[in-house]
Amino acid sequence: MTPRTWIFDLDDTLHDASHASFGATSAAMTAYIAEHLGLSPEDATALRQHYWHRYGATLLGLVRHHGVEASHFLEETHRLPGLEQRLRASAHDRAALRRLRGRKVVLTNAPRAYALRVLKSLRLAGAFDAILCIEDMRMFGQHRPKPDARMLRYIAARLKTPPDRCVLVEDTLAHQRSARRVGMKTVWMQRYLREAVHAGSWEAKVGVHPCPKPAYVCARIKRIQLLQSLWCTP
Numbered sequence: 001m002t003p004r005t006w007i008f009d010l011d012d013t014l015h016d017a018s019h020a021s022f023g024a025t026s027a028a029m030t031a032y033i034a035e036h037l038g039l040s041p042e043d044a045t046a047l048r049q050h051y052w053h054r055y056g057a058t059l060l061g062l063v064r065h066h067g068v069e070a071s072h073f074l075e076e077t078h079r080l081p082g083l084e085q086r087l088r089a090s091a092h093d094r095a096a097l098r099r100l101r102g103r104k105v106v107l108t109n110a111p112r113a114y115a116l117r118v119l120k121s122l123r124l125a126g127a128f129d130a131i132l133c134i135e136d137m138r139m140f141g142q143h144r145p146k147p148d149a150r151m152l153r154y155i156a157a158r159l160k161t162p163p164d165r166c167v168l169v170e171d172t173l174a175h176q177r178s179a180r181r182v183g184m185k186t187v188w189m190q191r192y193l194r195e196a197v198h199a200g201s202w203e204a205k206v207g208v209h210p211c212p213k214p215a216y217v218c219a220r221i222k223r224i225q226l227l228q229s230l231w232c233t234p
Contacts (some may be wrong), residue, residue: 004102020086028077074111089122096225097127109145147178180216188220
């Protein structure tokens with residue numbers, strides 16, 4: 001049987017990004033939009049949130065509608081001084097990832113420099129067979145980050161794994177919905193949802209038990225250690 005491939009989100013799945021980076025990243029994006037588009041901080045915040053909800057990534061709206069250079073935006077908004085001091089991970093998570101059978105991949109809408117910085121600081125980089133970032137999620141010359149279903153199907157093909165042998169472990173429901181559409185199994189990581197900065201989003205409102213589990217979510221967990229027990233076949 002084809003080995004199972006575990007596809008992990010990074011922020012608020014493998015670490016507490018609500019504490020470590022989301023606030024600083026949102027502030028940096030707002031400042032970037034205000035400066036480069038000549039908007040007030042309030043209008044820049046509204047535009048950032050609008051593009052995040054519409055496209056799943058603020059970057060896509062800025063590129064499509066304002067001609068912003070993707071690499072420049074990503075570099076400028078992910079400098080995040082002092083990030084390493086705010087990162088949290090546990091030895092239990094590292095041990096659980098080492099024990100988890102199958103191939104393990106990180107798939108994040110964040111830029112590569114940020115993802116590597118986080119994983120190295122958490123001592124998790126060695127736990128994964130591949131790290132795929134927003135720079136890797138391009139089709140026909142355009143970025144197509146999560147929750148783009150076409151990109152998720154392409155990722156499975158790139159990993160040479162049938163979608164039904166892939167498990168997406170995520171905190172964001174929109175990404176889970178797309179993953180199920182292409183045949184992947186889905187695990188909803190809920191450990192950090194109480195502190196999620198996506199305030200006002202449906203994901204945050206239903207992020208804690210006993211709220212119902214959407215039909216496209218196969219399982220929900222709060223600890224990485226529980227993953228191996230979900231599907232015991234190798």
